[in-house]
Structures are given as structure tokens and as C-alpha cells.
Amino acid sequence: MQITINQSGTSSLDALIVPIAQQTDLDAIFSLVAEKTNVPVELIKNDFKAAAREIHTLYFTENQQSKRIYLLGLGESPRTIDVLNAFRSFVFKRKANLPANLGISFLYRNAPENPTTWVEASVNGLLLGRYDIGLYKTGKKPEDAATNFNLEVAVSKEHLASATEAMKRGEAFAGTHAEIFNLVNAPANKKTPQMLANWVVKSGKQYNYSVEVFNEEQIHEMGLHALISVNRGSENPPTFIVMEYKPADGKVLHKIGLVGKGVTFDTGGLSIKPSTNMHYMKSDMGGAAAVFGTIEMVAKLQLPMHVIGVVPATENSVDSLSTKPGDVIGSYQGKTIEVIDTDAEGRLILADGLTYAVRRFAPDVLIDLATLTGSCIRTLGTYAGGLFSNNDELVGKLSTAGERTGERLWRLPIWDDYKKELKSDVADLKNFSGNPAAGAITAAKFLEEFIEKHPAWAHMDIAGMAVADSEFSSQKSATGFGIRMLIDYMQGLIDEAKP
Ligand code: BES
Ligand code: MN
Ligand code: ZN
Numbered sequence: 001m002q003i004t005i006n007q008s009g010t011s012s013l014d015a016l017i018v019p020i021a022q023q024t025d026l027d028a029i030f031s032l033v034a035e036k037t038n039v040p041v042e043l044i045k046n047d048f049k050a051a052a053r054e055i056h057t058l059y060f061t062e063n064q065q066s067k068r069i070y071l072l073g074l075g076e077s078p079r080t081i082d083v084l085n086a087f088r089s090f091v092f093k094r095k096a097n098l099p100a101n102l103g104i105s106f107l108y109r110n111a112p113e114n115p116t117t118w119v120e121a122s123v124n125g126l127l128l129g130r131y132d133i134g135l136y137k138t139g140k141k142p143e144d145a146a147t148n149f150n151l152e153v154a155v156s157k158e159h160l161a162s163a164t165e166a167m168k169r170g171e172a173f174a175g176t177h178a179e180i181f182n183l184v185n186a187p188a189n190k191k192t193p194q195m196l197a198n199w200v201v202k203s204g205k206q207y208n209y210s211v212e213v214f215n216e217e218q219i220h221e222m223g224l225h226a227l228i229s230v231n232r233g234s235e236n237p238p239t240f241i242v243m244e245y246k247p248a249d250g251k252v253l254h255k256i257g258l259v260g261k262g263v264t265f266d267t268g269g270l271s272i273k274p275s276t277n278m279h280y281m282k283s284d285m286g287g288a289a290a291v292f293g294t295i296e297m298v299a300k301l302q303l304p305m306h307v308i309g310v311v312p313a314t315e316n317s318v319d320s321l322s323t324k325p326g327d328v329i330g331s332y333q334g335k336t337i338e339v340i341d342t343d344a345e346g347r348l349i350l351a352d353g354l355t356y357a358v359r360r361f362a363p364d365v366l367i368d369l370a371t372l373t374g375s376c377i378r379t380l381g382t383y384a385g386g387l388f389s390n391n392d393e394l395v396g397k398l399s400t401a402g403e404r405t406g407e408r409l410w411r412l413p414i415w416d417d418y419k420k421e422l423k424s425d426v427a428d429l430k431n432f433s434g435n436p437a438a439g440a441i442t443a444a445k446f447l448e449e450f451i452e453k454h455p456a457w458a459h460m461d462i463a464g465m466a467v468a469d470s471e472f473s474s475q476k477s478a479t480g481f482g483i484r485m486l487i488d489y490m491q492g493l494i495d496e497a498k499p
Contacts, residue, residue, distance in 0.1 A: 001150070001151070004150075006154055006160075013067070019106075022049065026050060037060035050073040053090070055070055087104075087121070103154060106118065106156075126174075131181055133472065176293050184467065192264060193238050193314055196288065200213070211242070216237035222356075226332065227352045232321050232323050238313060240356075255365075256365050256367070257366045258308065258486070262311040264315050269345060286462055286466025311353065326338065332352040347370075354366070354451050371463040381464060384409055386440050418441050
């Protein structure tokens with residue numbers, strides 16, 4: 001597959017996609033399309049309303065060759081994410097008979113002045129549209145994935161340079177997203193903690209960042225007691241994965257620490273979950289996946305940041321050795337924890353991950369992502385991740401990045417009033433209050449106990465966002481939530497530092 005950018009859209013194309021936002025006056029665009037195809041303007045107008053993901057195909061002949069124009073609806077005032085989804089949906093629907101030489105024209109534009117973000121989103125979407133969730137189906141032919149096409153993106157001359165950069169970014173994101181989708185969609189027996197670590201080691205070699213994987217014995221020696229306690233019921237040993245990216249030229253703007261929940265399957269442990277929908281608990285490593293994808297992208301884009309990723313990875317399983325409700329465990333930080341509910345395991349492993357990240361790396365900013373609570377889903381639905389932070393400026397920046405990328409975050413409070421819910425009679429604190437009210441907040445308060453008073457910490461509860469219903473699968477499937485938002489956040493920091 002090859003992607004190029006030019007000013008015109010060459011005549012060797014078999015088909016041209018024309019993305020169109022829905023607005024009152026589309027006549028100018030339709031006239032241009034009518035001129036090219038010889039289809040009367042009234043017919044085009046009648047049959048195409050530019051609704052989100054609407055596709056209208058026009059056939060015509062040029063130089064004795066049969067050609068197509070696809071009008072692709074983007075809906076009203078499309079955001080970047082809407083453009084991405086329109087293109088993804090287009091390829092997904094058409095991949096069986098997609099022509100080999102495909103163009104996207106940003107020349108017939110009713111688009112924003114600078115098409116750069118749309119170029120990135122369209123390339124990202126087009127490539128992701130070929131994503132095939134049928135990882136374990138037998139008898140697949142390689143061409144099923146419609147891998148062989150050339151893509152030409154046409155923009156006006158003044159945007160050539162910026163569009164070329166955007167195109168490369170879109171392509172890079174699509175590659176990483178597809179990898180992350182595969183990880184999140186993989187069933188637990190195909191992604192043990194060791195297999196997660198193997199994925200990261202491979203990515204680190206490919207994109208030049210360092211990876212350390214601590215094994216069970218080392219995890220014991222290091223004293224990651226909370227991680228060990230969650231792993232007790234599992235046949236598969238835990239791993240503790242530490243990633244570190246530094247720019248080659250050593251010019252570092254910020255040091256950012258990312259911690260991700262890597263529960264490869266959450267049965268609930270002895271506080272076992274009901275079986276309906278338990279299969280989705282294979283995606284309980286969605287926070288880890290966001291950290292993996294973000295670091296891979298930072299490395300691909302060679303951002304001037306020092307970025308650290310810490311992922312405690314384990315299953316939460318049932319066994320006679322499993323931690324029992326009421327057990328008191330230790331933690332890397334030193335505090336003792338009464339485990340009231342073994343299904344509140346995410347906060348336990350994150351506690352160790354957070355303290356480790358702060359003590360070893362002292363990052364300027366500390367961000368954790370986790371599919372942490374059903375409570376967060378009941379609060380915000382599947383429309384936004386919960387955002388908890390002790391730093392208003394950080395909240396502002398992350399919220400803006402979320403809004404810009406369509407990976408939304410909404411802040412919830414972490415007032416100290418909630419702290420009393422975590423008081424234990426026998427240990428320093430307990431992992432669950434027993435009170436289902438404000439569960440996402442009390443979980444965040446628990447984490448706060450382990451950040452060593454870090455002044456710029458943000459916790460993102462992405463339980464409702466890591467997988468979603470989509471037109472691409474019958475079951476909920478991976479979204480890669482967090483990666484584009486975090487990269488946008490870092491890009492914002494870089495732009496801010498420019499003179
Ligand atoms: N992994 C779950 C949270 C979750 C639920 C993620 C649904 C995605 C979809 C987490 O480990 C969990 O079980 N949380 C419990 C906490 C409770 C026992 C305090 C919950 O939310 O019910
Ligand atoms: Mn759980
Ligand atoms: Zn969990």
C-alpha cells in the first residue's frame with residue numbers, strides 16, 4: 001500500500017472520495033461533481049444529504065475508463081472523530097470491491113480552512129476500515145483485508161507540506177490502533193501477562209524505546225505485594241512492565257509517567273462476577289493497552305518528551321490460593337490493605353504501579369488509565385471517561401485534548417470527605433467501602449493514597465470506553481481509547497513551548 005499527497009488528484013485514479021460536511025448550501029460542490037460526472041445536479045442533490053457516514057456512488061467515464069466518485073457524508077459540523085469514523089465506515093462497508101487506485105479530494109471543500117486534521121483523520125480511518133476482527137478464523141486469504149490499494153490525497157498547494165505530515169501521522173496511528181485493537185480483543189488465553197510483555201518488548205525493539213519486564217520472582221523481591229496478592233489465584237505468573245522513551249537528541253520538554261491497569265482477565269476472584277457479560281473482562285487491560293499504544297506513538301512520532309510507562313499485569317482468578325475477602329495484604333508503598341472485595345483488584349495493582357512510577361522516575365506529570373469501576377459507567381455511560389485529579393491545570397489540558405480528539409473526559413470530585421469510606425478497622429485502609437454509592441470516586445481516593453502526594457496526578461476511569469458497540473463487530477470491541485487523547489495532550493505541551 002502506498003499513500004501520496006498531491007495538488008490535483010491524478011487521472012489514473014479509479015475512484016475519488018469526496019468528503020462533504022452537511023450544511024445548507026452544497027450547490028457549489030454538487031455543480032463541480034455534476035460537471036465531472038455528467039449527472040444532473042438535481043439528482044445528486046436529491047439523493048445525497050451528507051448525513052454522517054452516508055455514501056453515494058456516482059459512475060462516469062473519463063478517457064474511456066470507467067470511474068467512480070464516492071460522496072461521503074460527514075454530518076453537521078463534523079469533529080475530527082466524525083471524519084475518522086466516516087472514512088473507517090466507508091472502507092469497512094466497501095472493502096469487498098474497493099478499487100485499487102483510490103483518491104480523496106480535499107479540493108471540493110466545504111471543510112475548515114486548513115484540511116490538515118481532516119487529512120490525518122481520513123487516512124487513519126481509511127486504513128483502520130480494513131481492520132479485521134476475525135483474528136482466529138481459519139481459512140482466511142490475505143487479500144480479504146483489502147490490503148492492496150494506492151491512496152492519493154489531493155489538497156491545495158499551500159497545504160501540501162502540512163498535509164504530508166498529517167498523512168504520515170494518520171498512517172502511524174492506524175498501525176498502532178490496529179495492534180492495540182488486536183491486544184484488547186484477544187481472549188485471555190491468548191494474552192497472558194507474559195504475552196502482553198512480549199508484545200511490548202517487540203514494539204520497543206521496532207520503535208526504539210527501552211523495555212524492562214520483571215518476572216514473578218523479581219516482583220516478589222521488589223515487594224509489589226498488592227500485585228502479588230491479586231495474582232495468587234492465577235496459574236499464569238504476573239509481569240511488571242516498564243517502558244521508557246527518550247528522544248534521541250536528548251531534548252526533553254517534560255517527563256510524563258503513565259500507569260495502566262493490565263488485568264488480562266477479571267473473574268472478580270473469590271468475590272466472583274456474575275457470568276453474563278463476564279467475557280468482556282478480557283478487556284480489563286484497556287488501560288495498559290492505552291499506555292502501550294501511547295508510548296509506541298510517542299516513539300513513532302519522536303516527540304521531545306521523556307515518557308515512562310508502567311504496567312502491572314495479572315489475571316484475577318479463582319483458586320484455593322486466591323486472596324480471600326477480609327485478607328490483609330501489603331503494598332509496595334508500605335501501607336497495609338484489607339481486601340474487602342477481591343473484585344476491586346484494579347486499584348490494588350495500580351497502587352503498586354503508581355508508587356513505583358513516582359519513586360523510581362519522579363515524573364512531572366503522573367497519569368493512570370484503568371477500566372476501574374462499573375460505577376463510572378453508571379455515572380457517565382459510554383460517552384466519556386471519568387477524570388480525577390488534584391491539579392486544575394492538568395484537568396484543563398486533558399479535557400481539551402479529550403474534546404479535540406473525541407475521546408472525552410469528564411471530571412468528578414475527589415474531596416477528602418470520601419476518604420472515610422476507606423477506613424479499615426484492622427489495616428491502614430480497605431479496598432472497598434461496601435457502599436456502592438460513588439464507587440468511581442472512592443476508587444480514585446484509594447489510588448490517591450499511593451501517589452506519594454504527587455502534585456500533578458490524573459486518574460482516568462475508562463471502564464465504559466475501552467470497548468464499545470460498533471458497526472464493525474456484533475459484540476463490543478476495542479476502541480483504543482486514550483491514545484489519540486494523550487498524544488494530543490503532549491502535542492499541546494509541545495506547541496505551548498514553542499516561542
Ligand atoms: N474491571 C472491573 C470494572 C469494570 C466493570 C470494567 C465493567 C468494565 C466493565 C473492576 O475490576 C471491578 O470489578 N470493579 C468493581 C469494584 C467493586 C467491587 C468495588 C465494580 O465496579 O463493580
Ligand atoms: Mn474487578
Ligand atoms: Zn477489573
